[in-house]
Amino acid sequence: MHTVFVNDHPFRLVNAYEADEWKGSTQSIFIAEQDMGIEDALNELEETKEHPGFIYMTANPDVDWQLFISYCTLIEASGGLVKNEKNEYLIIFRKGKYDLPKGKLEYDETPEQGGIREVQEECGIDELEIISPLEKTFHTYSLKKKRILKKTNWFLMQTHSQKLIPQLEEDIEKAEWMTVAQIKSIALSNTYGSIEELLKTSLR
Secondary structure: OEEEEEOOEEEEEEEHHHHHHHOOOOOOEEEEOOOOOHHHHHHHHHHOOOOOOEEEEEOOHHHHHHHHHHOOEEEEEEEEEEEOOOOOEEEEEEOOEEEOOEEEOOOOOOHHHHHHHHHHHHHOOOOOEEEEEOOOEEEEEEEOOEEEEEEEEEEEEEOOOOOOOOOHHHOEEEEEEEOHHHHHHOHHHOEOHHHHHHHHHHOO
């Protein structure tokens, strides 16, 4: 299966023989590849403000995922879910939504190096250590009339509790430490679909 968020709507390419596993657990619309092409589905998600998303049933999700990518310009980013010794997690607030620190990779960086750099720059902290990789996320947006597909590498990181300094030039209004309970009650109600899924999966 491959998941990408288009206009913050989930678009999941799933094996047609495994689609029943999703029934009853999602509000997304089930559609077969013979009934709608990838690009038509993509256009519908981009043009519709309120959409439950698609479960796109296909005989070969990997092949259709490569087709999806061909309609986009791919860029790569990295970020982190950072935990301190109090079992609190670093959450930022940017452009009206709760988010995690992340940013575009430099040409000579590994995903790990970029993830640490971005967290340091956006939140003003140091002594970060990567614990493990997390699930990658994908989302699209429009830039200069181009459809951009952003692939973000995520890492679970740890550091000690320290003062956070939000990077105002990156539109970060605040950075704060939150408990899991606070994340579930505050952040998850006002974040992006891809971040919501990442947090739910990572903080089980």
